[in-house]
Amino acid sequence: MGIIVYRSYALYQQNKSYNVLRGTIPDFSSGDIELTFTIDGQVVDQAFPSKSDGYGVNNVTCEDGVTAEWNIDNWGLVNINSNNSKKIKCNIDFIIITDFVKNSKIGDYVKMVPTRSSYSIGYSKTGYNSTQIIYPSQLKIWRIIKKNEDNTIEMISDNTSSTAIHFKGTKGFQYYIGTLNEIAKAYENNNTIGSRYFGYNGQTEVITDTSQFNCKSNCNITESQGGEDNLYMGDANLVKNAVGTLEAIPIDSESKASYYVATRRLTWSKNTYNYGYIGTVYGDAVSTSSQYIFSYHIVTQEYDSSAHLRPIIVLKPNLKATGLGQSDNPWVLE
Numbered sequence: 192m193g194i195i196v197y198r199s200y201a202l203y204q205q206n207k208s209y210n211v212l213r214g215t216i217p218d219f220s221s222g223d224i225e226l227t228f229t230i231d232g233q234v235v236d237q238a239f240p241s242k243s244d245g246y247g248v249n250n251v252t253c254e255d256g257v258t259a260e261w262n263i264d265n266w267g268l269v270n271i272n273s274n275n276s277k278k279i280k281c282n283i284d285f286i287i288i289t290d291f292v293k294n295s296k297i298g299d300y301v302k303m304v305p306t307r308s309s310y311s312i313g314y315s316k317t318g319y320n321s322t323q324i325i326y327p328s329q330l331k332i333w334r335i336i337k338k339n340e341d342n343t344i345e346m347i348s349d350n351t352s353s354t355a356i357h358f359k360g361t362k363g364f365q366y367y368i369g370t371l372n373e374i375a376k377a378y379e380n381n382n383t384i385g386s387r388y389f390g391y392n393g394q395t396e397v398i399t400d401t402s403q404f405n406c407k408s409n410c411n412i413t414e415s416q417g418g419e420d421n422l423y424m425g426d427a428n429l430v431k432n433a434v435g436t437l438e439a440i441p442i443d444s445e446s447k448a449s450y451y452v453a454t455r456r457l458t459w460s461k462n463t464y465n466y467g468y469i470g471t472v473y474g475d476a477v478s479t480s481s482q483y484i485f486s487y488h489i490v491t492q493e494y495d496s497s498a499h500l501r502p503i504i505v506l507k508p509n510l511k512a513t514g515l516g517q518s519d520n521p522w523v524l525e
Contacts, residue, residue: 224268227282242266246285247513247525253281288525291512292342298433299516301333301346302523303382303504310377316370318362318484318493325354325500327377329442332521333504336426336433342508343384347430350442351450351499360493361404363484364417364467368453369396375502382524385505389430390423390453390470390477407459417457419479423470426503427452427477438475441499449473449481449498456480471498 228239230246240246248261256274261267261283273279295301305327312323333346356374358367371388379386395415403416412418430437441448452470456479459465466483473481482496512522 223278225280229284240285245288247288249284249286251281251283286513288511288513291510295516297335299335300518300521302521303333304328304331305378306380307377316366318359319357323356325352329353334434336429344506347503348501351439351501353442355497355499357495357497358484359495365398367455367469368394371453378502378504382506383504384507387503388453389501389503390426392422392425394420394422412457419456420454423452423454436475437472450501451498452477454479
């Protein structure tokens with residue numbers, strides 16, 4: 192049950208009542224809780240914000256070792272630990288909640304943490320001989336690459352995954368784009384309405400027609416059979432326009448590393464070899480020939496590719512956020 196404390200004081204002695212919930216506090220008289228406030232860290236000359244004024248809370252700081260939190264729904268202090276103090280003095284630092292769609296721009300930084308902390312990818316999706324694990328919640332900073340007429344917003348991760356994953360052999364080539372799209376879903380949360388992997392624009396997700404996999408010369412390989420596509424250029428142009436470069440480095444790293452693009456190419460060589468190539472970015476270039484992952488030959492050896500991940504997520508319309516969209520002050524979704 193909450194304790195309602197009357198005659199609590201805000202800045203400039205603004206008389207108001209506040210709910211105090213789940214607090215570990217001694218017996219108080221009516222004036223034993225004093226509240227002040229700032230907005231974005233600055234003292235302002237206005238009345239204590241009300242619940243309907245459009246503010247969030249950055250932090251609560253209290254004197255004399257007292258700790259407390261601010262509950263947005265109840266608009267009051269919660270989880271109070273008085274540290275045996277007979278008088279509580281706390282400052283609430285409010286932040287302005289704005290219309291995210293209206294105020295955000297292409298290229299802005301957004302802080303958004305995926306729900307999943309880990310995600311497993313098995314052999315059947317990659318052809319690799321063991322289960323692989325990625326950690327979606329590591330990617331917390333995103334860049335806006337597109338604002339749509341339905342008020343949804345598309346964002347790409349600013350960094351790539353810390354972990355590189357492997358695709359191997361014929362199965363890896365067949366399932367490559369479908370698996371990347373499945374992995375992208377692991378980066379969603381309650382603020383998202385969808386996702387895709389970087390470069391996906393309708394390519395065949397799983398190749399079921401493998402009739403050209405043994406072609407040796409004069410092959411006419413369609414996209415659905417693993418033939419080369421340039422559909423990835425849609426996303427590549429969006430990212431280039433929004434961020435200025437396709438280059439991205441793994442989270443918590445200072446070194447460049449390849450990351451995957453949703454495109455692939457099947458080709459042949461000297462009437463002997465068949466190669467499946469999958470798209471990667473290294474530096475600022477997109478390549479469909481920098482990684483080959485399977486080969487048909489007299490022997491049955493197949494090849495293995497590894498690179499990092501860079502998903503795209505789509506946000507729900509009409510979200511609210513705090514922040515300025517800058518690298519040191521990103522939008523934070525409510």
